């Protein structure tokens with residue numbers, strides 16, 4: 402019986418991660434919660450590679466990502482011709498920048514609301 406298995410499974414992805422999440426660099430082993438929110442990240446979105454008939458579950462395309470960063474990155478892809486396409490490392494750096502920018506935008510979006518809630522709690 403043959404089973405459909407990715408070329409580069411979760412254990413391999415985990416072992417290659419250096420114990421850190423790919424975009425935010427948080428320590429995977431810092432807590433059980435940190436580990437529990439781990440996801441497999443396809444650096445180049447799976448949907449794009451699948452559509453071109455390219456294998457997406459390979460060592461170069463897989464990484465460990467926290468659920469928060471994975472949600473923010475979503476289907477982001479740096480534009481063709483961007484210098485980050487030269488290496489995996491620079492590609493990850495560009496995606497990290499994008500994720501951090503999304504996180505900041507979210508923070509700014511909710512900042513006023515959070516401040517209001519905090520003032521209310523403090524009785525101001």
Ligand SMILES: [Zn+2]
Pocket residue numbers: 422424425426427466467468469470471
């Ligand atoms: Zn993260």
